[in-house]
Every structure is written in C-alpha cells, then in structure tokens.
Amino acid sequence: MPTPFKKTPHPKEKRIVFQNIDREGWSVDIECSLRNGGYEELKKAVTMKRVDIVNEVKASGLRGRGGAGFPCGVKWGFIKPDEPKPVYLICNADESEPGTFKDRYILHQDPHQLLEGMVISAFALGVHIAYIYIRGEFPVAAKILETAIEECRAKNFIGGNILGTGFDLEIYVHRGAGAYICGEETGLIESLEGKRAYPRIKPPYFPAVLGLYQCPTIVNNVETLCNIKHIVRMGGAEYAKLGRPNNTGTRVLCVSGDVLEPGYFELEVGAVTMGELIYDLCGGMKPGRNLKAVIPGGSSAKVLRAGEKYKIKAKQPDGSMADKEIGIEEIVMDFDSLAAVGSMAGSGGVIVMDDSRDMLWTLNNINEFYAHESCGQCTPCREGSLWMKKITERMLLGGGVERDPAVLKNVADNIAGRTICAFGEACAWPTQSFVAKFKEEFAARATKPLPPPLPPEYTPEELEGEVHAGLTGMNQ
C-alpha cells in the first residue's frame, strides 16, 4: 500500500508519473521502488516483441513532454528494426526552460521510474548504450541516478544479459555545465560528443537518422520516458483513453508566479481550463490582485493577456465544427488548444502575472535570459537577442525612444525563422507577443525623440545604484 502524499492532490489531478512524488516515507532506493511495483513493467516488456512495444507506444498517442510535443511513437518509428548501425537512447534531463520544474522532482525522488522507462525503451529500440544528459545544476540528482544505476546492475536490470534475455544495456549519467541550449536535442548531442552545444541543421541531422556519433539516436524527455513504463502497464489503447484525442495521457503542469499556491499538478491532458488551473487548483490570485497575463508553456511561449478574446473552432454536439469566441480562462490546457490561441503548451511551465507587474520589466527579464543563453552560432539570434535585451533595458531605465517598440518587433521578426534551431523562435516570441499585446505599456515608456548618447553599460559608476533599482523591479 503506498504511503499518503505529503499534500493531498487536488481531486481533478490524476497522479501517474508523479504517483510516488512527495509521499510520506518514500525513498529513492530500489527496495522502496520494488515494494511499490517497480520494474514489474520491465519484466513484462522483456517478454514482448520489440515491435509490439513500439506499436503500443504509437497506439498510446504519447506526445513528447519536453516542449515540442512531437509524437513519441512516430519518433521511435524512424528507427529501423534491422538497423545495422548502433542505436543510442538519450534521456534529456537538461530541464532549464524558465517556469518548468517537473523533471527535478522525478530525478530527485523517483529515479527508478525513469530508469525502468529507459530500460524498456532501450529494449524496444535495440539500444545497448544510453545516456542521461542531466543539467550541471542538478549535482545531487546526478549522484542519485548513479547510485540507482548501480542498484539496477546488482538486480540485473542494467548490464549484461538483462533478466536472462541476452539483452545488454549500459546507462551512463552525463552532466552538462550550465548551458540552456543543451536542452535542444541536436545541441545536446554535440555537447555529448564533447563539443560546444551548437545545434545541428535539420535536415540532414535528424537525430533519429544521424544523431550521436552519426548514428540513429532517440532523444526523449524525462517525463516522456517515465510514461513508457505506464504505457506498457496499461497498454497503448487504454493509455490513449486518458486525456483528449491527439492530446493523450497525463501531463505535469508547473505553475509559478503570482498565484496563492504555486506548484506541480499532474492532470489528464486537457482536463482543466486555464481558469480552473489558476483559480481552483492554485488557489487564485493574491488578495486584491487581478490576473494580468499568463505565459502558458515555459518562457518561450507567447504571452496571453487577460481580457483577450480568441476565436477557436469548437466541436458542436452534432459533431460539426463551429467558430467560438473564448476568453483566457476558458482555454483548455492541452497541446492543440494552446496552439489554437496562438501560444503553445511547450514544457508545461505556466507563469502567472498579476496586475502589479510591469510588462516591460518582465520582458526585459526574459530577454536577459535569452541574451545570456544564445549559443552564438547563428548571427540573427546571437546579435538580435542581445539587441532586444539592450533596448528593453534602456527603456526600463528611462531612455525609451518613440521608435523602440517598432525596432523591437523588427529585430524579433528578423530572428524567428532565420536560425538553425528553435531558439530563434523561443527568443523572438516573447518580444513579439509582449510588444503586440501590451502596446500601451511599451508606448508609455518610449517617449523620447532621440536615444541616449551611450548604452546603459557605460553609465557612470555613481548611477549604478539607480540602474540596479530599475532592474530589480524594486521601484514597482
């Protein structure tokens, strides 16, 4: 019998991947996992045909939980059953999208769920070497995983001739070193090859075709790989009944920002609307405050403004489709609905802002992130992300000129679609959406006819205190 949760899950939640997270008395060792059904699905999977496991994953409709939402079964289907080259599996544990913190819990509290998912996946795909690429800022989780791998080896879940099947697998933990771009799968592969994490151009470098060491490679997010265990347990068709068509399964939403009770919530995909998430699950806004904006899928996702109306296609009772107008609270939290309102479900990181927030300050904070994290490979992104940050910072310090909003839009428009990887879009979308949706706030801070003579980093030392107060938001 599993022990109770430290905090009772909300009745709307469905805990599958997070079923062991924050439980009383739960520990990371393999004995605790085995007492609670750990590795039962691995034992089942090794009796199945490999192609059948892949088919179950296809039938499950599972979409990748890292951010892009690509169907996992389709990705796996790119690996030929008779592939002559070695095939690699990489777990992307480089969780670093601002607003996202779900993988942290799995890695620190339930490493065996991830490892079981990985061993099953490796068995299905014919993989003999797998890596867990974990961000450098998770040193404790890296040690937990290494211990867990040794425990698995002792139980013959990892190593040679696993459970007497003749299947061999080694899993190694590989630590990153603080670069956000390593979450991009081809950048991750370059990093794992011992290089700068410069993303590769696609085509031809689709990882499933030409990945690690130019061999077919599957890169899956932590949460995605955990779901594999449950798909084997339930069967693909049964799993697909969770959630909504084309948006199956559960998803861990991470809520942060100006709500009374931020945290994680595992829900069937599309089980709640934005309004229910904020006002019901997260306890609503702080007293006396109203909702101003939401970033629904990690800081790269386009911002949604309270009071906006969205035209979407909704299914009628008779099955026909009709136009419908909805507000921000009515947006269903699934992949397709968030895409339909012009944003994305992304990594599941929901950042909520109330009416005390200065949108220019918010965008400047986001811009500083992207300016710092651009890998520098493509000129539009390397230069543009820094320009956008410099402009918003200057505006914030009182040096905004009339043409700034238009220049910001122009710079952003010239990054998106002109780079090797999706970081270009990720850094352009916040600027594009903030400037378009909070026009009046940006215009009010862009009133000077001419730019100041020098950019802010040349501000004399005596002004630094003032600069700092502006950046910290302490003047709000």
Add this chain to the structure above:
Amino acid sequence: MELSPELAAKIDEAITHYPVSKRSAVLPVLHLIQEGMGYLSDEAVEWTAAKLGLQPINVLELVTFYPMFRRERTGRHHIRVCRTLSCAMMGGYQLMNSLCKAARIERHAHGGNGHGETLAKSGDGKYSIEFVECLASCGTAPVCMVDDDLHEKVSPDSASNILDKYT
C-alpha cells in the same frame, strides 16, 4: 600537473563511459578536475587535451562556452542565485542583495554574471556569489544554491541564517 590518485582514478573511470569517442569525456573530466582543484587552469586545459588526444583549443573553447566552468577559484562556498523570471518576481534580486550583505560581498550590478567578469567574492575568501539562469525550481521561488544544496522559498531576511550553515 599533479593529480591525486583518487582523482586520476575517477577520470580514468569516467572515460570508460564513452567507448566510441574519448572526446565525449571532456565535460566529465573538466567537472572532475574543477571539483578536485577548484578551477580550470591553463595547465588543466592542456592536461585534459593531452589525456583525450585533443588540441588544447578543443578544451578551452568548452571552458569558455559552458558557464559552470571557471578560470578562477570560487570562495570556499559558492552561492548561485536564480535570476530568471519566476524567482525575480518573487524577490530574487532582493535576495541577491541581502546575501551579498550577509556574506560581505561587494558586487556591481553588471558584474560576475558569467560574461567574463571576475567573480564577486568576500574579502575573507569565504564566499563567492553569482546570478545564474533558471534553476528549475520556479514553484518554490525565490531559490538559491550554496555549493550543491538548493535552498527554496528563501526570504531576503533569512539570507544570513542560510549562510550560518556554511563555515
């Protein structure tokens, strides 16, 4: 470069994780040397290159690319404060100020941000501090790390209590 036998053994073991290409072991080797020796000197870069059959530039370009690698020593305890949106909204910048005060560090608004500036350190060498980007704990903002430990929901007032644990 003199390595302790334990460190040398750890490095040799780490290299075995990459049977296809020794070059893949650069990041783990650099992590191990940095943990063992405190920072990555020119000598460490050259040693790593020779160990893995690379040119020194192949290693140096990684040291300059990945923010966690350092060319200088940190304080005895290194503090990382999350600067990104959710933490900043909940007081990450104020937390930075109060940690600097508690640790007696003078830090410039634009300094020590991983852009090549020298790391902000206390005069006694006990603490060093820097802003880092999202530490993936946005639900318990604001957060900071001291050495390998994560501290969550840190109010600016409790900064000195946190540092008391690290002597």
